[in-house]
Amino acid sequence: EAGVTQFPSHSVIEKGQTVTLRCDPISGHDNLYWYRRVMGKEIKFLLHFVKESKQDESGMPNNRFLAERTGGTYSTLKVQPAELEDSGVYFCASSQVLAGVETQYFGPGTRLLVL
Amino acid sequence: AQSVTQLDSHVSVSEGTPVLLRCNYSSSYSPSLFWYVQHPNKGLQLLLKYTSAATLVKGINGFEAEFKKSETSFHLTKPSAHMSDAAEYFCVVMDTGRRALTFGSGTRLQVQP
Numbered sequence: 001e002a003g004v005t006q007f008p009s010h011s012v013i014e015k016g017q018t019v020t021l022r023c024d025p026i027s028g029h030d031n032l033y034w035y036r037r038v039m040g041k042e043i044k045f046l047l048h049f050v051k052e053s054k055q056d057e058s059g060m061p062n063n064r065f066l067a068e069r070t071g072g073t074y075s076t077l078k079v080q081p082a083e084l085e086d087s088g089v090y091f092c093a094s095s096q097v098l099a100g101v102e103t104q105y106f107g108p109g110t111r112l113l114v115l
Numbered sequence: 116a117q118s119v120t121q122l123d124s125h126v127s128v129s130e131g132t133p134v135l136l137r138c139n140y141s142s143s144y145s146p147s148l149f150w151y152v153q154h155p156n157k158g159l160q161l162l163l164k165y166t167s168a169a170t171l172v173k174g175i176n177g178f179e180a181e182f183k184k185s186e187t188s189f190h191l192t193k194p195s196a197h198m199s200d201a202a203e204y205f206c207v208v209m210d211t212g213r214r215a216l217t218f219g220s221g222t223r224l225q226v227q228p
Contacts, residue, residue, distance in 0.1 A: 004158075041220075042220050043205065043218040043221075044218070045215035048214055056213070091158070091159065093159075093216075103149075103161060104216060106160075107158050109158055
């Protein structure tokens with residue numbers, strides 16, 4: 001079974017440009033999460049989808065970040081316009097709840113560098 | 116609010132010696148606790164999880180962790196380190212009622228030959 005995949009693996013852009021990150025969850029997983037780790041900091045939650053609905057977006061830093069999950073399959077995270085402080089690693093995770101237990105499986109991350 | 120403290124940012128051991136990575140948590144409810152590992156240039160891999168069953172949890176690659184409610188700790192151990200264990204380890208908590216994971220700051224494990 002394929003794991004969580006993320007594209008691109010690396011992205012280098014200039015301040016003010018737009019970048020779109022993509023996440024493909026494990027097939028059949030209704031829950032999809034975005035997290036990020038900026039340099040020297042902890043990994044922080046951004047938001048949570050259940051199918052195509054945003055369940056919790058309390059971690060989104062500001063309105064330059066837009067996440068979508070049309071059709072409840074893959075998700076995109078757009079940063080527009082990108083700022084220097086957006087540099088970091090963006091992780092996606094997916095899960096399903098079995099017998100009341102949830103485990104989140106992570107993708108390899110997208111390393112974003114804003115110059 | 117939940118939080119996780121990993122007491123050591125770096126741990127260095129010799130190959131074949133025991134590993135201890137320390138984690139303390141605070142949580143308002145009965146938490147689920149996890150350890151994830153990230154090898155260089157790889158994604159986060161689940162090592163083990165505690166979800167209110169047995170307090171001693173066994174994971175992959177010989178790792179285990181013990182949930183101690185009285186000490187609010189969830190330390191990760193391995194009897195004998197291998198070179199391939201060199202990586203960054205994250206202690207993670209999930210409160211009941213909220214699905215977002217809260218990560219510790221990570222512990223980088225070095226294994227010396």
